[in-house]
Amino acid sequence: MSAESTTTAFLRGQVDLLDFIDWSGVECLNQKATHSLANALKQGYREDDGLNLESDADEQLLIYIPFTQVIKLHSILIKGTEEEGPKTVKLFANKEHMGFSNVNDFPPSDSIDLSEDNLKGKPVALKYVKFQSVRSLTIFIEDNQSGAELTKVQKMVLYGTTVETTDMKGLKKIEDH
16 A cells, blocks of 8 residues: 555545634744745645745744634644754644743643654644644644754644534424424
8 A cells, every 4th residue: 555545544534624724813933934834834835845834043833723613633744854844743722822931831732753754744643532622723843853943844734624513403303302
């Protein structure tokens, strides 16, 4: 089985959550103005290996992504270069207003160490039980592969599903009996 078909089977039933991101609330701390989060996250930009998200003052990045509706997060794909690609990534579900000064005060919902395969585009399955009712996601990129001054993210994709709304008509029928 090829790597691509393995990924497809792994992601069966999961969708790219790009359409459910509330872009008006997205933030990225320590990003270089000329190499912003949009380069790695937005459709079209993220498919261009020449564009990337790049850190500014040091290797750390703190990304906040709110959603337009509640989602279940299944996995994340973070593509980067062998030297400057992210290494340690901590994910926080529903934690707002985090900064570099307090990000280590909270236990992450999940923590991942990206491998060479991950940096080439292999998604990482998350602790699914920790991401069942997500309104926002904070991603803390703590360091990179080589300890370089800058971290570069070429592509970031969030995979999951939306949380289905309750069928109120169906509930009404049950109550009537």
